[in-house]
Amino acid sequence: xxxxxxxxxxxxxxxxxxxxxxxxxxxxxxxxxxxxxxxxxxxxxxxxxxxxxxxxxxxxxxxxxxxxxxxxxxxxxxxxxxxxxxxxxxxxxxxxxxxxxxxxxxxxxxxxxxxxxxxxxxxxxxxxxxxxxxxxxxxxxxxxxxxxxxxxxxxxxxxxxxxxxxxxxxxxxxxxxxxxxxxxxxxxxxxxxxxxxxxxxxxxxxxxxxxxxxxxxxxxxxxxxxxxxxxxxxxxxxxxxxxxxxxxxxxxxxxxxxxxxxxxx
Amino acid sequence: xxxxxxxxxxxxxxxxxxxxxxxxxxxxxxxxxxxxxxxxxxxxxxxxxxxxxxxxxxxxxxxxxxxxxxxxxxxxxxxxxxxxxxxxxxxxxxxxxxxxxxxxxxxxxxxxx
Numbered sequence: 005x006x007x008x009x010x011x012x013x014x015x016x017x018x019x020x021x022x023x024x025x026x027x028x029x030x031x032x033x034x035x036x037x038x039x040x041x042x043x044x045x046x047x048x049x050x051x052x053x054x055x056x057x058x059x060x061x062x063x064x065x066x067x068x069x070x071x072x073x074x075x076x077x078x079x080x081x082x083x084x085x086x087x088x089x090x091x092x093x094x095x096x097x098x099x100x101x102x103x104x105x106x107x108x109x110x111x112x113x114x115x116x117x118x119x120x121x122x123x124x125x126x127x128x129x130x131x132x133x134x135x136x137x138x139x140x141x142x143x144x145x146x147x148x149x150x151x152x153x154x155x156x157x158x159x160x161x162x163x164x165x166x167x168x169x170x171x172x173x174x175x176x177x178x179x180x181x182x183x184x185x186x187x188x189x190x191x192x193x194x195x196x197x198x199x200x201x202x203x204x205x206x207x208x209x210x211x212x213x214x215x216x217x218x219x220x221x222x223x224x225x226x227x228x229x230x231x232x233x234x235x236x237x238x239x240x241x242x243x244x245x246x247x248x249x250x251x252x253x254x255x256x257x258x259x260x261x262x263x264x265x266x267x268x269x
Numbered sequence: 270x271x272x273x274x275x276x277x278x279x280x281x282x283x284x285x286x287x288x289x290x291x292x293x294x295x296x297x298x299x300x301x302x303x304x305x306x307x308x309x310x311x312x313x314x315x316x317x318x319x320x321x322x323x324x325x326x327x328x329x330x331x332x333x334x335x336x337x338x339x340x341x342x343x344x345x346x347x348x349x350x351x352x353x354x355x356x357x358x359x360x361x362x363x364x365x366x367x368x369x370x371x372x373x374x375x376x377x378x379x380x381x382x
Contacts, residue, residue: 008366060341068318068347071338125328128339129364132325135342198336200290200314200349217332234335 009146010153012129016122017154018227023118023184025158027089027111029165030177034096040108041115048119055124056131069199076199078121079192083246085114086185087253090178094257118188126151178254180228186246187230193242194232207234290316290349297321297340300365308374312352319346327369331360334373351375 024041031038055062055074063071092107126147133143165173196202212233215222225231232239293315296303300323309315321327321340328339329346334353340346353375362369 008364012363059339060344063339063341063344063346068345069349071346125339128326128341129328132327132342132364135325194335198338198349200316203314204352206352206354212332232335233332 006142006146006149009129009143010150013126013147013150014154015150015223015227016126017151018157018223019184020115020118020122021154021158022161022227023086023181024115025162026165026177026181026184027115029162030089030093030174030181031108031111032166033170033174033177034093034107036108036111040112044112044115045119047112047116048123051116051120052123052127055120056127059124059128066199069201072195072199073201075121076192076195078117079188079195082114082117082121083185083189083192085110085117086181086188087250089114090181090185090250091253091257093174093178094254095260096257182247182250182254183229185250186243187226187228189246190230190232190235190239190243193239194236197236197238202238204236204238206236208237208240210234290314292316292318294318294320295371297323297327297362297369299323300327300362300368302360302362302369302371305371306374307371308376309351309353311355311375311377314349314351317348317350319348321345326364328363329360330363331358331373333358334360336360337363 028038028041030036031040059071061070062074066073088110089107092110096107130143130147165177168176193202197204210233215225215231215233217223217226217231217233222231222233230243235243291310291313293307293309295307295317297319307317319329319338319340321342321344324342326339326341328337329348330337334350336348336350338346338348350373353373355375355377358373358375360371360373
């Protein structure tokens, strides 16, 4: 029971932890105050609790696929916020005193949406065992351990990014953010397939023989880049389109204000 | 004439029912899937309804099927699966992965009968 709880909570926490550590590192490079994170976590927790409480009626909506639609909306929403973040980060590089609040607010939106989704699942999991008092001990310990490991990986990742030469680190952060965001967007498309809102003919390829999704590498890759061993053509197309959108918004922010950085300071 | 229309209607109804997505049902009881093996036709989209008869929540999960869905205690979940090629696709209850285990067996249309 203990190890199940560790793995389950770790899986949920890891994705959010990696995203938060990338955004925190970017904030440090751009000298954005980290206060946005508290708001994001607070709002995310309220969102997660509300979503967990309402999951049963929500699941009944749209002929039983309400849960998929809400989760997909949260994932697409996170993607949209992150693509705006990419634009704002690359713009910040050139325009120091540009609108100060937009970037932290957008980062907060991305994190709050991700925490709502991942957090609700952890809350539902834990609440089930609170109902059966006898499991509370090991599940509680396991969940805390899982959360602690996820948090530690995030912290480690954050300091890894800070250790890199700062000019490169911002580019690497943007690249990682692009991959993570595209993974979320592809997962959202997967949910629409599960809900039968999109039809598929079968997987485009299957790499589970090389990297199984339930292996350690598979889980890490899932959290980092949205690894999926047997994706359908629509999911692959979504991933490709999302990478393109992330690259374009980064380039747009980069070139739109590039002239000013040429001026002598 | 009336008879013709009614038989035509009956035919349309029958074919539309036949063409509809086949439905399969599973229950969760005491953190076990019942039945724990389900045979579905190959290359066909099916609608899986999972009833959670336990008071506690469960999560239907399958890496092979790319499916993941939380089912609250006493609730039910609609999950669309396929079309799949013949083979075995394991699934499990992520909240009770030691006991809640099952397999979806996909059989070709030739040996489905």
